[in-house]
Amino acid sequence: MPAAGRFQPGVWVTGRWTGERFWVERLLGAGANGEVYLVRTRRGRAAMKVSSLAGDIALEWSVMEALRGGSYFPEPMLIDDVEGAALYFYVMEWIPGRPLPARLTPADAGRMVKLVAHVAAGLGLLHQRGYAFCDLKPENVLWCDGFTPPLRFVDVGGVTPFGRSVRQFTPAVDRAFWDLGTRESDPAYDLCALALWCVTAWVPPNLAALASQPPAVRRAWLDRALRNFPMPERAAVLRDVFAGRLQTSAAFLQAWQHPPLRPSRMLGHAGHPRHAGVSGGTSASAGLRLPPAGKRRHDWTDRVMWGAVASLAGVAAWAWGTWLHWF
Numbered sequence: 001m002p003a004a005g006r007f008q009p010g011v012w013v014t015g016r017w018t019g020e021r022f023w024v025e026r027l028l029g030a031g032a033n034g035e036v037y038l039v040r041t042r043r044g045r046a047a048m049k050v051s052s053l054a055g056d057i058a059l060e061w062s063v064m065e066a067l068r069g070g071s072y073f074p075e076p077m078l079i080d081d082v083e084g085a086a087l088y089f090y091v092m093e094w095i096p097g098r099p100l101p102a103r104l105t106p107a108d109a110g111r112m113v114k115l116v117a118h119v120a121a122g123l124g125l126l127h128q129r130g131y132a133f134c135d136l137k138p139e140n141v142l143w144c145d146g147f148t149p150p151l152r153f154v155d156v157g158g159v160t161p162f163g164r165s166v167r168q169f170t171p172a173v174d175r176a177f178w179d180l181g182t183r184e185s186d187p188a189y190d191l192c193a194l195a196l197w198c199v200t201a202w203v204p205p206n207l208a209a210l211a212s213q214p215p216a217v218r219r220a221w222l223d224r225a226l227r228n229f230p231m232p233e234r235a236a237v238l239r240d241v242f243a244g245r246l247q248t249s250a251a252f253l254q255a256w257q258h259p260p261l262r263p264s265r266m267l268g269h270a271g272h273p274r275h276a277g278v279s280g281g282t283s284a285s286a287g288l289r290l291p292p293a294g295k296r297r298h299d300w301t302d303r304v305m306w307g308a309v310a311s312l313a314g315v316a317a318w319a320w321g322t323w324l325h326w327f
């Protein structure tokens, strides 16, 4: 439950330009950019984001307008200044949900598979519009029982058009913090955040300690955490995200829902744009794929095995021949 905000429950907030009045029911949440209240309007309940920074409110409003209709983010309703105070606000659809848990236990495995699939579907819709979420932390994803879709996103403060620098991020789910790529807005940045949430929800990292370590230590931590991930086949999918082999929500969703049978072993970088050419992103699990039928190459273990079989057959034939006095 959030601490007290600047508006107490029961106060009226009036819009300076529209004259609309809003009755504050309670504080929903507070963060670096402002406070969000549950309010009553003439048309029912809504959420009001209030900040002393006019620029932040205007920027978030413009992103919400751009995403209006069919995204997982709340629908925008009204923007105004608070009458009688240097405060700015917008009113949006209220999402009556609970934030995703920051921590999970092995008993939550099935639930996590479902949650992650819904998040990936929501990201897919956002990416179709050319934006990345960029601040995909559990507090910004609300689970709404009985609603369709049952999961929604809040806080457009970090939402950034593809190709720009990420403005707002959280280290635990930041691709650059883990040395897995750039801090530039692209679909893979969000997928990386989602995969990082999956891993860190099971094994909480000591971010302060890791921040002072070289990047290789952070990656080693991640590799260890992946080895202990309770669903090995899905750990392979997460590795593919970290290695840049899964770069679209559709490819991720396909791999997540139909995971490969064997986990790949190490965090790799083969397909990552920073380390090599950009892969097409359609491969569910490039590192685990067998070569096409007919072109399959035998490695040295095959040869050793067939050699052993042939020599055993020879020894057996010689023994039978000697016993039957053929030689």
Ligand SMILES: Nc1ncnc2c1ncn2[C@@H]1O[C@H](COP(=O)(O)OP(=O)(O)OP(=O)(O)O)[C@@H](O)[C@H]1O
Pocket (backbone or CB within 6 Å): 028, 029, 030, 031, 032, 033, 034, 035, 036, 047, 049, 074, 092, 093, 094, 095, 096, 097, 099, 139, 140, 154, 155, 156, 157
């Ligand atoms: N439309 C909404 N419906 C319901 N709850 C909401 C809504 N918008 C925001 N919240 C709640 O308020 C919290 C804070 O909102 P928001 O993230 O927009 O503020 P912020 O100042 O940008 O926070 P942060 O510093 O974490 O980015 C959210 O985590 C969420 O719990």
